[in-house]
Amino acid sequence: MRAHPAGPLHGGLQIPEDIGARPDDVNAIAPNVWPTGARRVDGALAIGGVSVNDLAAAHGTPLFALDEDDFRGRSRDFQSSFDGMDVFYAGKSFLCGALVQWLDQDGLGLDVCSGGELQLALRAGFPAARIAMHGNNKSVAELTDGVTAGVGRVVVDSFEEIARLQQIAAEHGVVQPVLVRVTVGVEAHTHEFIATAHEDQKFGFSLAAGKAIEAVREVLSSDALKFLGLHSHIGSQIFDTSGFEVAAHRVVELAAQIYKEYGVVPAELDLGGGLGISYLPHDDPPSAHDVASSLREIVNRECATYGMQVPRVSVEPGRAIVGPGTISVYEVGTVKPVEVGQGAARLYVSVDGGMSDNIRTALYDAEYTCVLASRLSTAEPVPARVVGKHCESGDIVVRDVWLPGDVQSGDLIAVAATGAYCRAMASNYNMLGKPPVVAVKDGGMRVLVRRETLDDLFALDTTLAVESPLGGKESLA
């Protein structure tokens, strides 16, 4: 290992104004941010009883380490908190074969939003009846696959789709259960790119414009479709439950209108996902239990007001189940003190991944917690920025963090709560292979998704796929 040369940060320069207060202990593993039971063992961060040093030695870096007990604990917690309701795990947040099988064993449903997610679920043996199919632009092929597989519900999102689905279902002699996705007009308190229920965006049928009830009418008039109920999803990474409450209120109001006009009580109300998680130690999201009781109370109360039978309620959490139990592990390659003006400096710590395995910081200004994970350090903490290896200045993994001033090449950095929308949104930018996902449990490791190699990438290139000058030995591992 090579120590970086003493830089300006050790020369009395100021701290940048935009970094938060220095934490009391930069080596601390805050329990609300890291997987359940994460702790330091002989100085190194360990999750599921496995040290990050052992993970990196066995599987290389960068990698995602998924704590199996944490994942299953959270999915079971959702199941018990939402007792009497249905929990559909949102596969878009992260999906792989093993995880689908765990969900099946634990009795959850699955929300898929593409033909690829559907095929993965079916290939892993997930029962089609417990699958909900989403998407604002499902193709004829995707709808046909869903209908013929027997998916339990298709969440329709446009009039064109209703017509298409009805034709496909009729052709296959199927009566397809359908939910109508409603845009309830709620401004969710989250980043605008991940809010989904305000007007002027692509999802759903507007409640305010009367499109939602019109869509229900279309579905009811079709012999090949069965109107199952309504769906609303207001956005993601939401802490303020008032948005869910307003959405629930408006959906029930619409259900009552449907009951009044058509004499049909929607059998099901799906209130979507979106529950936030802790990315930073001071984050305090509501628990599954609290959200469940407030939704239950609102739906019961509103239905009583309209004298309507209470529909079955379902939810679609993704991030809140898979997010907290997974960490990213990177190796530090270079460390560079950079003067940032007004006599201040920060340490740029470059790691061997970046925006190709975590686009969320660049895309949503997402904030993360990270630590020097391979060892304990007593060095004076310095303001740092953890950046990736991509040819892009916005390639930032953790924008502002205090790290021990002796962080150096060869050290491992772990980033907390990267289970949702990181591996799932990974790319091959700059020809980097996607990192593996390794499950950890009771001190053991198991690769769930292997690392993508250069051979995997070159196999798609019709010129390169034919012959490799290195005899096909290229590997990113």
Ligand SMILES: Cc1ncc(COP(=O)(O)O)c(C=O)c1O
């Ligand atoms: C329709 C739908 N359901 C569920 C989810 C899952 O959201 P989250 O991962 O925030 O729980 C999303 C993503 O925002 C979504 O678009």
Ligand SMILES: N[C@@H](CCCC[NH3+])C(=O)O
């Ligand atoms: N991809 C988003 C969540 C929204 C996706 C589902 N509509 C994120 O990383 O936060």
